[in-house]
Amino acid sequence: MLSPSRAGMAAGVLLAYAGFCGAVFDHHRRRRARVASLAVSGAHQEGATLVAYASQTGFAEQLAMQTATALQGAGMPVHLLSFEELDARRLARVRQALFVVSTTGEGDAPDSASGFARRLLAGGGHDALRQLRYGVLALGDSSYARFCAFGHALSDWLQRHHARPLFDLIEVDNGDAGALRHWQNHLSALSGGTEIADWERPRYEHWQLAAREHLNPGSDGAPAFHLVLRPEGAVPGWQAGDIAEVGPCHDPADIGRLLSHLSMDGAAPVRCDAQTVTLAEALATRLLLPEAHLATMRALPPQQLVDALSPLPHREYSIASLPQDGQLELLVRQTRHADGRLGLASGWLTSHAPVGARIALRIRTNRSFHSPADGRPLVLIGNGTGLAGLRGHLKARALAGRHRNWLFFGERSARHDGFFADELAAWQAQGVLERVDLVYSRDGNALRYVQDALRERAPVLREWVEAGAAIYVCGSLQGMAGGVNDALADVLGEAGLRRLTEQGRYRRDVY
Numbered sequence: 001m002l003s004p005s006r007a008g009m010a011a012g013v014l015l016a017y018a019g020f021c022g023a024v025f026d027h028h029r030r031r032r033a034r035v036a037s038l039a040v041s042g043a044h045q046e047g048a049t050l051v052a053y054a055s056q057t058g059f060a061e062q063l064a065m066q067t068a069t070a071l072q073g074a075g076m077p078v079h080l081l082s083f084e085e086l087d088a089r090r091l092a093r094v095r096q097a098l099f100v101v102s103t104t105g106e107g108d109a110p111d112s113a114s115g116f117a118r119r120l121l122a123g124g125g126h127d128a129l130r131q132l133r134y135g136v137l138a139l140g141d142s143s144y145a146r147f148c149a150f151g152h153a154l155s156d157w158l159q160r161h162h163a164r165p166l167f168d169l170i171e172v173d174n175g176d177a178g179a180l181r182h183w184q185n186h187l188s189a190l191s192g193g194t195e196i197a198d199w200e201r202p203r204y205e206h207w208q209l210a211a212r213e214h215l216n217p218g219s220d221g222a223p224a225f226h227l228v229l230r231p232e233g234a235v236p237g238w239q240a241g242d243i244a245e246v247g248p249c250h251d252p253a254d255i256g257r258l259l260s261h262l263s264m265d266g267a268a269p270v271r272c273d274a275q276t277v278t279l280a281e282a283l284a285t286r287l288l289l290p291e292a293h294l295a296t297m298r299a300l301p302p303q304q305l306v307d308a309l310s311p312l313p314h315r316e317y318s319i320a321s322l323p324q325d326g327q328l329e330l331l332v333r334q335t336r337h338a339d340g341r342l343g344l345a346s347g348w349l350t351s352h353a354p355v356g357a358r359i360a361l362r363i364r365t366n367r368s369f370h371s372p373a374d375g376r377p378l379v380l381i382g383n384g385t386g387l388a389g390l391r392g393h394l395k396a397r398a399l400a401g402r403h404r405n406w407l408f409f410g411e412r413s414a415r416h417d418g419f420f421a422d423e424l425a426a427w428q429a430q431g432v433l434e435r436v437d438l439v440y441s442r443d444g445n446a447l448r449y450v451q452d453a454l455r456e457r458a459p460v461l462r463e464w465v466e467a468g469a470a471i472y473v474c475g476s477l478q479g480m481a482g483g484v485n486d487a488l489a490d491v492l493g494e495a496g497l498r499r500l501t502e503q504g505r506y507r508r509d510v511y
């Protein structure tokens with residue numbers, strides 16, 4: 001559950017924030033080439049530093065890659081590994097390791113590390129880690145109750161097994177730049193004082209909001225919108241499952257009020273994010289100070305005011321299209337705060353930004369939610385805006401001619417909430433979707449959810465899994481993800497579901 005602090009921040013009240021979020025999304029080709037050169041396959045090279053990552057949505061993986069690249073650049077042998085491939089035998093052979101791990105769910109390990117967490121952290125197991133010196137970079141978000149819980153669990157476990165820390169665990173709150181610089185300083189020290197350049201701050205690319213369609217007029221649910229964005233330059237590369245990070249802007253009306261309160265000219269030119277823009281445009285992208293502090297700002301020249309304010313943090317959205325579409329599509333639910341204000345980014349995307357507006361967006365790869373590499377059957381499960389991520393996969397599977405696809409999708413009513421209903425029907429008619437279960441929660445006498453459909457379809461679902469199917473889940477963490485997990489455990493057995501997770505056949509992108 002998110003605490004009120006996050007909502008408060010989004011309401012436009014300033015808390016200090018530094019918005020480092022890793023390097024700009026790189027092209028898959030370059031990225032894969034780099035991974036290949038770093039990840040010395042099977043065996044751990046004698047003396048190499050292990051850089052192991054556990055990532056749910058790709059940020060820890062990106063930082064692990066940057067860590068490995070920095071060390072390698074300083075002449076150190078490095079072995080980059082996902083927690084999926086990490087076990088006690090491997091660890092016992094390692095003398096120095098750096099762990100870059102995020103926390104997901106409600107204080108849980110990322111799915112790719114759930115096997116590791118269950119086997120090793122849950123007690124027993126391996127206790128001969130005296131030879132190991134290690135550092136932990138724990139990614140999290142302090143608005144969650146169990147901040148960086150997996151990083152701390154890992155660190156406790158390492159210490160219980162007598163591994164020795166190289167330095168104290170570093171917590172990274174929401175991509176905090178200071179914490180990442182702290183990590184870089186340690187990397188520099190580990191590599192004998194080699195200068196390591198500050199990691200490139202991610203730059204947004206410029207996209208144009210080409211179209212916006214309200215998908216559910218008359219719905220009991222909050223408005224949901226299909227957005228079409230076109231790049232100002234060439235269409236960049238991404239894969240189904242990847243994430244768009246959007247740089248939000250405040251409601252222009254709020255900026256107008258602020259400027260008049262400060263008696264400042266919104267048209268004054270300023271430099272902001274390496275561009276010349278108007279003061280009004282620059283302030284729209286900045287975390288604004290509480291009213292009480294505004295008086296101190298009044299005296300500042302426009303440029304100093306902009307320089308004094310941190311950029312707004314990005315928001316993440318599952319990408320609902322492929323580069324082959326020539327456009328990036330999103331499915332965005334409009335959130336509204338208790339005081340009636342729209343959510344920061346969803347308000348910008350669904351209401352404040354006019355069609356034609358420039359949208360700041362960068363793409364982050366989310367390897368753990370990429371489509372299966374082969375043609376195995378695919379079961380896609382989701383609700384609400386989770387259809388965005390599933391649609392990307394369906395498009396990719398259609399393109400690859402892989403038609404053993406089964407969609408379970410939940411929304412409120414067929415009449416108002418049939419997101420992409422025509423497209424889904426066309427895919428079904430063409431055979432791209434072999435099976436479809438649309439579950440409308442409010443159309444019957446009792447609430448009915450996707451997990452109910454999973455239970456009803458248990459015998460066929462088991463057949464699909466026996467035939468090698470992978471299961472992908474996208475949508476709400478609250479309610480749906482847990483409900484689906486319980487239903488799958490009932491249908492496939494706890495051990496069966498665990499096996500699927502460890503084989504990378506049960507993947508989730510839930511939020």
Ligand SMILES: Cc1cc2nc3c(=O)[nH]c(=O)nc-3n(C[C@H](O)[C@H](O)[C@H](O)COP(=O)(O)OP(=O)(O)OC[C@H]3O[C@@H](n4cnc5c(N)ncnc54)[C@H](O)[C@@H]3O)c2cc1C
Pocket residue numbers: 002003004006007010011057222243315316317318319331332333334335336337338342343344345346347385386388389509510511
């Ligand atoms: C990996 C990932 C993928 C995502 N994909 C999508 C996607 O495809 N589509 C999509 O719409 N969103 C998606 N989200 C959620 C999205 O990133 C934003 O969190 C969401 O749009 C709200 O942001 P905001 O800036 O509009 O709201 P903020 O101003 O940040 O306010 C949001 C917060 O306010 C509170 N709040 C306000 N209104 C409500 C409400 N009606 N119900 C519950 N809480 C409320 C909650 O605490 C909430 O976290 C995704 C999130 C993640 C992490």
Ligand SMILES: NC(=O)c1ccc[n+]([C@@H]2O[C@H](COP(=O)([O-])OP(=O)(O)OC[C@H]3O[C@@H](n4cnc5c(N)ncnc54)[C@H](OP(=O)(O)O)[C@@H]3O)[C@@H](O)[C@H]2O)c1
Pocket residue numbers: 002221222333335383384385386410411412440441442447449450451475476477478479480481483511
């Ligand atoms: N982490 C973040 O950054 C962040 C930010 C904003 C929002 N969120 C969350 O993101 C989600 C957005 O989802 P959305 O707006 O696209 O969809 P949604 O509105 O939450 O729900 C879509 C469908 O899911 C159903 N549903 C409700 N409870 C369920 C359960 N326990 N199991 C299965 N289905 C259930 C709803 O049914 P009924 O309504 O009929 O019960 C509805 O039919 C919300 O959970 C929201 O809280 C996260």
Ligand SMILES: Cc1cc2nc3c(=O)[nH]c(=O)nc-3n(C[C@H](O)[C@H](O)[C@H](O)COP(=O)(O)O)c2cc1C
Pocket residue numbers: 054055056057058059060061101102103104105106107108110139140141142144145146147148149174175477510511
């Ligand atoms: C659904 C969801 C649940 C999360 N749960 C937690 C949590 O319980 N504790 C925490 O500290 N951070 C939590 N986070 C924040 C992530 O750890 C943080 O965004 C991190 O940078 C993600 O890294 P990754 O992309 O490598 O997974 C959560 C994020 C999401 C999207």
